Each structure stands twice: as C-alpha cells, then as structure tokens.
Amino acid sequence: MMTPYELFKMNLLSPLVLAFVLGIFAKVIRSELSLPKDLYTSLSIYLLLALGLKGGVELSLTTFQEIAWPALVTLFLGVLTPVTAYLAFRKLGQFNPIDAAGIAAHYGSVSAVTFIAATQFVASAGGQIEGFLPTLLTLLESPGIHVALGIGALHRVRSKAGTAGQGSSPSVLHEILTSRSLLLLVGGLVIGFLIGEKNYEPIKPFFESGFKGALVLFLLEMGLVAGERLKDLKRTGGRIVTLGILIPILHGTLGVLLGEWAGLSVGGACVLGAMAASASYIAAPPAVRMTLPEANPAYSLTASLVVTFPFNLLAGIPLYYAIASGLAGGL
Amino acid sequence: MTIQKFKLVTIIAEPILAKQIKAEIRVLGSSGVTSTEVSGEGDRNLNTGEVPGNKVKIECVVESKIALKIMEHIAEKYFDHFSVITYSQDIEILRPEKFSKPAPPGRSAHGPKK
Numbered sequence: 001m002m003t004p005y006e007l008f009k010m011n012l013l014s015p016l017v018l019a020f021v022l023g024i025f026a027k028v029i030r031s032e033l034s035l036p037k038d039l040y041t042s043l044s045i046y047l048l049l050a051l052g053l054k055g056g057v058e059l060s061l062t063t064f065q066e067i068a069w070p071a072l073v074t075l076f077l078g079v080l081t082p083v084t085a086y087l088a089f090r091k092l093g094q095f096n097p098i099d100a101a102g103i104a105a106h107y108g109s110v111s112a113v114t115f116i117a118a119t120q121f122v123a124s125a126g127g128q129i130e131g132f133l134p135t136l137l138t139l140l141e142s143p144g145i146h147v148a149l150g151i152g153a154l155h156r157v158r159s160k161a162g163t164a165g166q167g168s169s170p171s172v173l174h175e176i177l178t179s180r181s182l183l184l185l186v187g188g189l190v191i192g193f194l195i196g197e198k199n200y201e202p203i204k205p206f207f208e209s210g211f212k213g214a215l216v217l218f219l220l221e222m223g224l225v226a227g228e229r230l231k232d233l234k235r236t237g238g239r240i241v242t243l244g245i246l247i248p249i250l251h252g253t254l255g256v257l258l259g260e261w262a263g264l265s266v267g268g269a270c271v272l273g274a275m276a277a278s279a280s281y282i283a284a285p286p287a288v289r290m291t292l293p294e295a296n297p298a299y300s301l302t303a304s305l306v307v308t309f310p311f312n313l314l315a316g317i318p319l320y321y322a323i324a325s326g327l328a329g330g331l
Numbered sequence: 332m333t334i335q336k337f338k339l340v341t342i343i344a345e346p347i348l349a350k351q352i353k354a355e356i357r358v359l360g361s362s363g364v365t366s367t368e369v370s371g372e373g374d375r376n377l378n379t380g381e382v383p384g385n386k387v388k389i390e391c392v393v394e395s396k397i398a399l400k401i402m403e404h405i406a407e408k409y410f411d412h413f414s415v416i417t418y419s420q421d422i423e424i425l426r427p428e429k430f431s432k433p434a435p436p437g438r439s440a441h442g443p444k445k
Contacts, residue, residue, distance in 0.1 A: 225383070228383050229383060286347050289345070289347050290347065293411075293412035293413060294412050
C-alpha cells in the first residue's frame, strides 16, 4: 500500500493536475490562451455521455443488493451536506442567510469533473471502483440544491424581507432535470443499461480510448476558468478560502466513512468522499440565480471553482483515499 | 418607400435571463426579437455564468410607447438583483407594418409579473 506522501506526490504529477495548473499559469501570466467555447461544450458532452454509458453497462451487471445501501447513503449525503455547508457559512463565516443558502446549494450538489478525477486517481493508485458509482453521481446531483434553496426560501418567508424569487419551484426543478449534465449522464446510463456489454463493445473504442486525453484538455480549460476568477478571491475574502477548504475535508471524510459503512471498497469510498466534498458549478448556479437572486453569485462561484475544486483536485482526493485505506486497514 | 421613426430597445443581461426576457418582450407587444452573445463587464462585476463576462444582448424594434413599457418592466423586475442594462435609440425603418403587429396569441409561457 502507498503511503499518504506517495499518494500526494503521484497525484501532483498526474496529467490532469498538471494540465489544470498550466491553465491557471496561463491566466496568471496573462496569456491570450483560451479554448473555443464550442470545444469546451463538446468535450463536456463527450465526457458526460462516456461516463454515463460506461456506468450504465456496469449497472446492468449490478444486483439490487449491491447498490441499495450505497444509494441510500448517497441520498442521505445529498440531504446532509447542504445543511452542514449552510451552518458553516452562516455561523463560522458570518454570511447572511441568503448568501449562505446560495453557497450551500453548490456544496450540496456535485461536480462531475471531481468525480471523474477521483476515479482516475483511484485507478492509478491501483484501487478498484464499483461500476455503479456513476449512478450514485446522478443521485447526488439534485437533492442538495433543493434542500439549500428550501432553507433560503424559508428564511425569506420568516423575515418577510424582499420579494418572492423569480422562479417557482417547478421551473427550478425543470431547469435542473433538463440541464445538459444531468440529461447526458442519466441518458447515458439508461442507454448503457439497455444495450448491455455486448452492444457497448462496438462504440467502446470511441468513448474509452479518447476519454483520458479529452479529460486533460477539459482540465486545462478548468484551469483557465479558475485562473480567470482568481482576482475574485481578493473581493470575496479569506472566509471563502478557509471554508472552501474546511467544508470539503468535512464532507469528504463523512462520505468516506458512510461509504465504507455501506460496504463500498476503498476506491469506491474515496470516490464517494470526493463526490460529497465537491461543489457543483454547472447545475447549481442557474438554479440559485433564479430562486435566490439576492444571493451574491461571486461568493458561491469563487468558493466552488477557485477554492474547492482546486483543493479537491490537488490534495482532497488523495486525502480521502488515504482516509479510506487507513480505515479499511485498521478494521 | 416609406421611412418611419421607431425605437430600438437594447437589453444587455446575464445569459441565464435570456429566455425569460425574450418571452416577456413578446408579451409586452414586440413583434420580434434578436439576441446575440456578447461579453463585457459593468459596475457590478458579477461573474455569474460558467464563462466569466458572458452576456446576452437582446434587441427589438418597437413603437415608442411599447419601448417605454419594455424598459420599465426590465427596470422593475431585474434591476435590483441582476446584471442588466437597457436603453433605447431612435431608428428609421422600412415596412413599419412588420413591427406594429401584436405578438401572435398563445406565444407566451411566462407572462410578465406586475
């Protein structure tokens, strides 16, 4: 088994992390480098559909007993993490309730890139991952957003301050359920599940051999986006940095603990931890913007994109893996 | 050939509002709408979308009383919490009948709020 030091070192020298750092570096030196928007969109469509398809094929080989507990634990995390994030940003960070609820919605949801990065890390560390984890990813995407928006709405009713939000709940639900990421993931899962291993074989080369390379390009773009927003850090302050690191450690540890309790392998528990620790930056922002327009989006986007995503990518994922293997070894 | 004075109303907003604003403009009496992706930043400096600085520019050609109605609606509904600006300009158009038609019935999913 690798020591935590070896795990961190291996992670820092992975192509994903280095591509991400290159993206940030390009922005820091004010390079004109940028990926065409259409390429970024195409890459994300490819990655999400590939993830869904493979997950669906694996799901067709999974029994209900195998997935039942992990799925319940995942839903529990989806309800718990927005509440802990809300409390942390409200009490420790002293943010106003609406801002805290807006940020909490991001932490309650999940970042698919963090998920993929975690699966790649586990694979390079020599670990195994349960094939049904992409299914868990879709379960974690939306409940957290609703819980956090509910907290925000509740506060608004209580304080009677401000007018009602722009979007009603059904339209927010529609927005989340029809979002590109969830549609591709769930669509891919269903297709993969229906076609099964045999019919997946012919399309497998396209969706699997290019996957890691596409991911490197995508991480380069993520680095550019995060680098572009680095200057927002000055305006949002140290509270965002501190909590943007503490919250993923808390949620990640919880995810690992619950994952192992539900019977996941070391790799599976690490990935579940990374999922719980991650903050959405695609599904949550529009939902929050429409429902809690008073919440300052600079806080939530800076926290999720500039602090939590880089933290998870650079240090969080190996940390969750070390915790998971430590727990498994100690049992 | 008749040239007639009309108003060009421009709204620059966060991309997330595009669909909604376009629908509302139609309901308020514009016969059409054009939108373009643009980029820029203003005094709020809110990087709200996936791509920082991305904005949408929505334009419509209307009679001046409808122009005022549209601008008032935008101000009332969006100015408080969103990155939005709106302005109008005098323009000269051909085929005025093309721009005076009311929106076809049943087009609107989201009626403008009072």
